[in-house]
Amino acid sequence: MKSLCIASAKGGVGKTTVSLNLAYAMATRGTRVLLADLDPQGAVAHSLGRRELEPGLAGFLAQELPLEELLLKTRLDGLSLLPMGDLAVEDTPALASMLSDGAPLGRLLREAADVADLLLIDTPCGFGGITRGALSVSDHVLLPVQAEPLSLRTLDQTLEAIAGLRGQGLAVELLGVVITMLQQRDPDSLAVAEELWSRMPPELVLDTTIPRDKAFLRASGAGVPLGLLGRRPPPVHVVFDRLAQELEARLGLD
Amino acid sequence: MKSLCIASAKGGVGKTTVSLNLAYAMATRGTRVLLADLDPQGAVAHSLGRRELEPGLAGFLAQELPLEELLLKTRLDGLSLLPMGDLAVEDTPALASMLSDGAPLGRLLREAADVADLLLIDTPCGFGGITRGALSVSDHVLLPVQAEPLSLRTLDQTLEAIAGLRGQGLAVELLGVVITMLQQRDPDSLAVAEELWSRMPPELVLDTTIPRDKAFLRASGAGVPLGLLGRRPPPVHVVFDRLAQELEARLGLD
Numbered sequence: 001m002k003s004l005c006i007a008s009a010k011g012g013v014g015k016t017t018v019s020l021n022l023a024y025a026m027a028t029r030g031t032r033v034l035l036a037d038l039d040p041q042g043a044v045a046h047s048l049g050r051r052e053l054e055p056g057l058a059g060f061l062a063q064e065l066p067l068e069e070l071l072l073k074t075r076l077d078g079l080s081l082l083p084m085g086d087l088a089v090e091d092t093p094a095l096a097s098m099l100s101d102g103a104p105l106g107r108l109l110r111e112a113a114d115v116a117d118l119l120l121i122d123t124p125c126g127f128g129g130i131t132r133g134a135l136s137v138s139d140h141v142l143l144p145v146q147a148e149p150l151s152l153r154t155l156d157q158t159l160e161a162i163a164g165l166r167g168q169g170l171a172v173e174l175l176g177v178v179i180t181m182l183q184q185r186d187p188d189s190l191a192v193a194e195e196l197w198s199r200m201p202p203e204l205v206l207d208t209t210i211p212r213d214k215a216f217l218r219a220s221g222a223g224v225p226l227g228l229l230g231r232r233p234p235p236v237h238v239v240f241d242r243l244a245q246e247l248e249a250r251l252g253l254d
Numbered sequence: 255m256k257s258l259c260i261a262s263a264k265g266g267v268g269k270t271t272v273s274l275n276l277a278y279a280m281a282t283r284g285t286r287v288l289l290a291d292l293d294p295q296g297a298v299a300h301s302l303g304r305r306e307l308e309p310g311l312a313g314f315l316a317q318e319l320p321l322e323e324l325l326l327k328t329r330l331d332g333l334s335l336l337p338m339g340d341l342a343v344e345d346t347p348a349l350a351s352m353l354s355d356g357a358p359l360g361r362l363l364r365e366a367a368d369v370a371d372l373l374l375i376d377t378p379c380g381f382g383g384i385t386r387g388a389l390s391v392s393d394h395v396l397l398p399v400q401a402e403p404l405s406l407r408t409l410d411q412t413l414e415a416i417a418g419l420r421g422q423g424l425a426v427e428l429l430g431v432v433i434t435m436l437q438q439r440d441p442d443s444l445a446v447a448e449e450l451w452s453r454m455p456p457e458l459v460l461d462t463t464i465p466r467d468k469a470f471l472r473a474s475g476a477g478v479p480l481g482l483l484g485r486r487p488p489p490v491h492v493v494f495d496r497l498a499q500e501l502e503a504r505l506g507l508d
């Protein structure tokens with residue numbers, strides 16, 4: 001099994017949207033994917049219109065429940081979900097300090113290996129204890145960069161944070177950045193993409209870019225990944241097929 | 255002096271954009287505003303195209319420097335800035351635990367009262383130690399809610415977090431929510447605004463809404479608040495005049 005963490009210091013750049021739609025696309029192409037939601041807000045479950053009442057990861061950690069009992073099946077055989085579960089807001093700091101050295105997630109990794117080829121982890125914004133814990137059990141990390149000036153300006157800090165964690169002994173490798181919410185006809189948005197293409201080493205910027213598209217609001221309003229929106233999914237959903245193909249090759253899952 | 259914190263559990267909802275443009279609009283209307291950036295990413299400075307090399311808040315706390323020495327003047331007499339300053343990424347957890355009970359920020363409050371009528375505090379996403387510290391020294395908190403389904407779904411957790419902190423003794427009052435990035439011609443975006451108008455008590459939803467507008471990308475690309483973009487500011491900048499007026503009345507600054 002491989003493990004991939006989706007992380008970013010900046011908020012609202014598309015971590016949850018990429019996690020959900022990439023997991024769905026990779027599962028339709030035959031990879032067994034376990035999507036784990038480590039964001040205390042439980043955005044993955046929210047994106048799927050589910051109430052957060054299952055025990056989820058919070059139950060896995062607190063009551064030592066077996067993973068098999070907590071996984072949520074989806075309409076797709078190859079995709080299972082581990083939601084954050086029922087976590088009281090005031091318990092978030094305790095969760096962050098519990099996870100920050102990654103030890104409790106070791107059991108997640110071991111039990112996930114029985115059911116999945118890829119463990120995909122969505123994280124909250126920033127590099128607090130939860131994200132550091134997730135990175136400590138991940139082989140790779142993918143950084144969504146929103147094609148807007150503010151998100152570009154904080155990219156250096158994200159790259160520094162990753163380099164710093166590797167300096168402290170974490171093995172996680174930077175897979176690269178994926179450009180999200182790109183508006184090709186907006187000069188300020190396009191300038192961000194052009195700067196990434198010219199500044200970053202080419203192998204660290206994924207070829208697939210994700211355009212800003214109203215279909216994403218429709219999908220999250222309907223509580224489904226793009227691929228399940230309506231009888232015929234919106235044309236933009238093929239972007240995640242391309243992203244899935246690119247990642248299969250990079251992760252050695254093809 | 256009054257103090258107002260801009261906070262949200264969800265990332266990328268417009269906290270920094272509202273903080274910066276509201277501070278600028280209130281200062282043009284005669285309120286002396288100190289805008290303090292408590293986000294370790296230093297987004298306020300990034301929005302103004304500045305390098306983060308000043309000591310800023312990190313220097314204020316670590317070296318007990320006087321506030322007067324750290325404030326950055328702007329083109330507007332009534333607006334001064336306290337950037338986050340030069341903070342190494344690995345020092346963020348220590349900052350979060352240092353601030354979480356708010357005590358170090360007490361000195362900020364006392365010294366700010368000599369220079370400002372309003373202390374406006376931008377915070378990182380989530381309700382970690384830094385945001386809890388900021389809330390503990392704030393009279394009021396304003397919650398930006400992005401007019402998109404995912405942001406609405408996490409609003410309950412934000413309201414719960416505020417109620418929980420008040421239960422633990424914090425005096426901060428919820429001023430209300432401000433709808434950001436509203437797309438009136440997109441049914442999914444409009445549905446979020448309509449749900450807020452029908453679900454929340456009317457006094458808790460500000461009358462002023464902030465539309466999604468490309469001018470915001472131009473302004474952050476140029477490193478200025480909307481009011482300083484180009485020879486004649488874009489029409490959308492009047493939205494922050496209206497927001498300023500509304501807040502002056504609610505905060506008793508008129």
Ligand SMILES: Nc1ncnc2c1ncn2[C@@H]1O[C@H](COP(=O)(O)OP(=O)(O)OP(=O)(O)O)[C@@H](O)[C@H]1O
Nearest residue numbers: 011012013014015016017125211212213216265402
């Ligand atoms: N390509 C896109 N086009 C249009 N809207 C998008 C796109 N990707 C994401 N969105 C919307 O932008 C908002 C932010 O996306 P999302 O919640 O996935 O970001 P995030 O990085 O997970 O945020 P957080 O920091 O809160 O975890 C959501 O409302 C989502 O529906």
Ligand SMILES: Nc1ncnc2c1ncn2[C@@H]1O[C@H](COP(=O)(O)OP(=O)(O)OP(=O)(O)O)[C@@H](O)[C@H]1O
Nearest residue numbers: 011148265266267268269270271379465466467470
């Ligand atoms: N009304 C708007 N219309 C269009 N774009 C906007 C608007 N408000 C903010 N933006 C853009 O949306 C992005 C997110 O805004 P911003 O960085 O202010 O959010 P934030 O809540 O401070 O994010 P973080 O959680 O990272 O602190 C930025 O690129 C900003 O320029």
Ligand SMILES: [Mg+2]
Nearest residue numbers: 015016039043
């Ligand atoms: Mg998310």
Ligand SMILES: [Mg+2]
Nearest residue numbers: 269270293297
């Ligand atoms: Mg911000």
